[in-house]
Amino acid sequence: MSELNLRAERLDAADALAPLRSRFALDDVVYLDGNSLGALPAHVPDRVADVVRREWGELRIRSWTESGWWTAPERIGDRIAPLVGAAPGQVVVGDSTSVNVFKALVGAVRLAGDDRTEILVDATTFPTDGYIAESAARLTGRTLRALTPDEVPGALGPRTAAVLLNHVDYRTGRLHDLPSLTAAIHAAGALAVWDLCHSAGALPVGLDEHGVDLAVGCTYKYLNGGPGAPAFLYVRRELQPRFDSPLPGWNSHAEPFGMSPRYAPAPGAARGRVGTPDILSMLALEAALDVWDGVDIDAVRAKSLALTDFFLECVAAYTEPGRVEPVTPAEHGRRGSQVSLRCDDAGEVMKRLIEAGVVGDFRQPDVLRFGFTPLYTTFADAERAARILGSLLR
């Protein structure tokens, strides 16, 4: 047994979060793709079966009230809120991330007022944010400028309406400085919209503490809500009364069953709703959030950094120098919960890694991406993944 192997054993033995792994359905595969699709929490299948057989099959229409379906979007939003540092009443669940980016960005532009004519967007972002930002700019008559997060402070000005940024870059795993960027955006009088897809459930976000205006996030990565589980939208409490959604569906009406031809927006987080929520996906997510009971997000962050540190150390030890190059920052303050390695033949390497029982993913053009979910990833997983990677690259 190698020294790193022994270290992994000791680290796992000392890990206070280690027992959480038993809350998930896992097997012998080293699953380092929880940043794309989180693993199945073990109790979710029974809950989904109950929703289908009893709530839909037996209670049918009565479940909208009796099984709490109608209020699920806000109720589940309040379950996510503490994980992203939000007080209750500001997060609502529903629709895809892309649709929520649209609501948030058009909403932000309207809050900024007519004299602010430019939207700034992270040029390195997951593409959908850029595409949707372009549509939001076009429909609201604003211009759109794409730039790197580092360039944002220098680009802000009296014309800036809103800035859409990713908290963690999906490709490199770089963590951006949410507090200082938000402060700079506010100093310019603009609104800060953050995409938390790769940070929610992986590290503390502190939405309220840092005065973020609007945010969106994904629930099927580090929150393990299941494939295509609905995304969430955060609108800071002070902004809610003026939040003017571009998708004012009947679920966001102050009296949805009044069936009034006049639209009157609901107060609070419900204003971010649109149409009928997809209950099966939503209640699977609600059940999945049970795994967070008693879990401290700071402890999750500490383990995440320890895991990625250890993985980088193992990669360095097991891989011939120069064969891969880490693109995820070494500095803790700039690292999310993933490690991305540049590698010339990344597509082929990832294919062989998966065949060898180590599941990460490949991102164009040359990135091997490994996600670390502290709730279920072990140090032994990190060591084994690096060891197999090293052997494949020889």
Added chain:
Amino acid sequence: MSELNLRAERLDAADALAPLRSRFALDDVVYLDGNSLGALPAHVPDRVADVVRREWGELRIRSWTESGWWTAPERIGDRIAPLVGAAPGQVVVGDSTSVNVFKALVGAVRLAGDDRTEILVDATTFPTDGYIAESAARLTGRTLRALTPDEVPGALGPRTAAVLLNHVDYRTGRLHDLPSLTAAIHAAGALAVWDLCHSAGALPVGLDEHGVDLAVGCTYKYLNGGPGAPAFLYVRRELQPRFDSPLPGWNSHAEPFGMSPRYAPAPGAARGRVGTPDILSMLALEAALDVWDGVDIDAVRAKSLALTDFFLECVAAYTEPGRVEPVTPAEHGRRGSQVSLRCDDAGEVMKRLIEAGVVGDFRQPDVLRFGFTPLYTTFADAERAARILGSLLR
């Protein structure tokens, strides 16, 4: 046993669709609310369990390709297509009805061109269509005029960009004349956008035959897809290359995994996609559509009319004259698959009906609404519902 009771027995015995009822999980309740939430097809729970336990739990990320998750929106769209008279490749499933109304209406306005500055919308429509139409008009710089479907032909002109109409009115159950209204809209050079929420799965629609431009519809009513199952969007094949979605999420990109910062829309129905589809709800819907195997929508329509005729006859026989007033048209060509009865104390009456085992619903301010799903509603259901209603109104 009354004469109507015997008639119901004979009608059920002669009903070629009667065996389909066994494909659903039903009980002694007379369920006449399938126009709000369709009943559970009996085989769906096992399929959902397999999706959760094996596809998500065991295959995890691999299911996006190996379990056909990625292509589900178009594949399921093609299952719905024949039920609404569409050739393959024109229907895509995903997002809520409200979100799809937004895509369809903004898309239609853009197809109509800049010199067409007015949108017409059904003033009697389900409210969300009106709210979303208002947002679409505001964001595209068009004016919006709300009017009854009967007023549409007289209001069309060279400034009309698009008309959003409901095929069946959710409150009255009135079926509007899709072929002639679509023809009138086309004669004015405008685009016809139809909301099929209360007709898809209940009666033949003939989208291709009548040259409808765009359409949206719900899958959790007569298509029994489950609570909040994703809606569908139809874009006529000839219009697809110019369809310009206001929600160009990464799922609608020609090369979604190319992760290009430049948006390039996919060809075909996939252009109507937005973000990651909610797989659990979507695959429950796919399984639910199996109940349509071998079912002819014309036979469904014939039974629907026979059921609503018989229910109206029973109501007339069992209820004191003047106590309720049918608001659903008597004429077959103007009737959907529901019967709405005006009744002064409708809210209280529906409450007592439900307690007595007859589930319909109440719509503001004074409407008792009964939906008839020919796949599982029996003539005995219709007779019993009318009889209990009559006894409660005495």
